[in-house]
Amino acid sequence: MTYSLAGRCPETGQIGYAVATSSVCVGARVGTVTSECVIFSQARTDPRLHEVGLRAWPGAAGDAQTVVDAMCAAATAPHWRQLGVLPAEGAAAHHTGASCLSHCGAETGAHSLALGNFLGSDRVLGAMIERFEKAGGSLAERLLAGMRAGESAGSEKEPLQSAALVVMGAKNLRDVDLRVDFDADPLSAMGGLLADWLPKAAAYRVRALDPDNAPSSAEVESR
Template sequence: MTFAIVARDPQTGHFGVAKTTRTIAAGGLDLYRHIPMMGLCLGISTVGRCQKVGAVMIQNGLDAQAAMKAMIGSDEFIANRQLAAIDNHGRIAAFTGESCFPYAGHIIGDNFAVLGNVLTSAATIEAMAAAYEASKDLPFARRLLASLEGGRDAGGQHGGQRSSDMAVFGNREGPLIDLRIDLNADPVAELVRLYEIFSPLVPYYELHRSNPRGLPRADDWLKAQQTASADGA
């Protein structure tokens, strides 16, 4: 009951994942594993076992295909799973089990993969891939959201979506961006709204993480940035 995108930004080396689903509060589920500077593994209709196996493979220097092979071999219920893996060279592997509820499928593109199940048609993931490809002028995180918007607008999933989330990872432990909407009539639109509010603060939080001494409060810092931007316009 989900459609999702995993991707790597070749300009920065950042990894990202975004998904939306009928399931309430799906952002809190254990669906992906990030390996700093090395890769990302995502599973749908699973609770983390496959992703852990794939992450270990990538961490040990193997590629996305090897990670996928290990994930598939680790789960007796693999016919019900959807999986994706991407490594730090942009190599991608994806899998859709034969018992996933239809429509289910995936598309692999240049440094990204889209996948989903219980979709109204293949048009959902086709539109996701097209929207991601067409948004190269946008920031990486916003491109992930554009993909979800494309899938939603092409029909989404049966019953509609109720929660949505995204995460972007840099070259350290933990996400640079980690946002979620647990319950909303249009969770993709609400996630976009939340991202637009949050994204200007990402540099501040990175500064605060490295050295908080002398930093103003977040609101004051943001106001100063906005003033400087307006003065330079």
């Protein structure tokens, strides 16, 4: 009962994902990202499969299907699992088990991967990909735009309750890492968080990389 969107930006080198679901605290269960890939485990989620994917990645030589195969092999009852991998370069791969609730499946774009199950219509995934691929702005803004397009196209069959948005930037630092654990309109709440965070993100990056020249807390919060 989840839909998610992974995306990458060739211009900035960022890669990240957004996810929403009709249960609480989705950010604790669905999705992980490194500078090299996004990995999803959802539907009847087993978050431990993210670690399986991360362990398989180095030996996969960037082959996303090899990672998905390793996750399927490690999964208990893979027919209930929905898995996906979007690499920083190359083709995405995905698996939707036969027991995942309809509408369900995956779609890919030039730089994106959408997964979903228990969706309100069969148009959700295509709407997410189309909006992401055409949207402007930062990667985080494009991911959120894709999620909102999916919501407008049918969302889930149950009301959304939580969302998460994560973007990995240069030097293995997360440029965005936001969660809405419980809200009647989590994607709108996420939009508010993102609008507040983005003007401050660069300052916190400086704090990590060059603390001697980092702005003070008061300077950051005034942005």
